[in-house]
Amino acid sequence: MDCKDFKEKMFLYPEVDDEFYKHFEVCVPCKNSFEEWIKIEKMLRSPMLKREIELEWKIISKNIERRINLERYKKIIFIGVLTLIGILTSFIFFIFLFRYLNLYLIFWGISIIFKEIFNLMSYFTILWILVLAVKNERDMIKTKSWK
Numbered sequence: 413m414d415c416k417d418f419k420e421k422m423f424l425y426p427e428v429d430d431e432f433y434k435h436f437e438v439c440v441p442c443k444n445s446f447e448e449w450i451k452i453e454k455m456l457r458s459p460m461l462k463r464e465i466e467l468e469w470k471i472i473s474k475n476i477e478r479r480i481n482l483e484r485y486k487k488i489i490f491i492g493v494l495t496l497i498g499i500l501t502s503f504i505f506f507i508f509l510f511r512y513l514n515l516y517l518i519f520w521g522i523s524i525i526f527k528e529i530f531n532l533m534s535y536f537t538i539l540w541i542l543v544l545a546v547k548n549e550r551d552m553i554k555t556k557s558w559k
Contacts, residue, residue, distance in 0.1 A: 418442045422449055477553060484546050488539065495535050502528045 413421075413431040421432050422445065436443055502525050 415439060415442050419445060422446055425449075481546070481550070484542075488542055488546075491535065491539050491542075495532055495539070498528065498532060 413435045415435075418432065418435045418439065419442070421428050422442075425432075425446075436446060506521055506525050
């Protein structure tokens with residue numbers, strides 16, 4: 413067994429083969445690495461370190477949750493901006509029809525605007541469903557206790 417194999421199998425300890433122990437007895441650098449690994453493993457099992465890890469995880473998980481929510485809000489804002497652009501262009505189109513074209517085209521434009529408004533209603537419905545889903549998920553996350 414070479415040093416590379418030893419270092420790979422070191423993480424499987426105590427489920428190692430006889431070659432591992434033979435190399436352990438012969439190679440001083442690997443022996444030192446293994447002893448350091450055992451020390452670190454004992455430190456990780458200490459109750460004080462477990463508390464610190466749990467506190468650090470709470471901080472990290474809140475940061476991750478904040479980033480996920482930020483991405484969700486970006487999508488909701490994007491949908492809202494697109495909706496406002498649609499309303500604005502429909503309004504500008506209506507003004508254009510009203511000022512520069514004849515009565516038949518005005519009524520045709522009004523019918524298009526009403527169709528657009530009804531189409532936007534479906535977007536608002538989807539947006540409302542997304543908002544409720546995000547709120548529901550945030551409420552569920554708040555009620556979970558991170559152990």
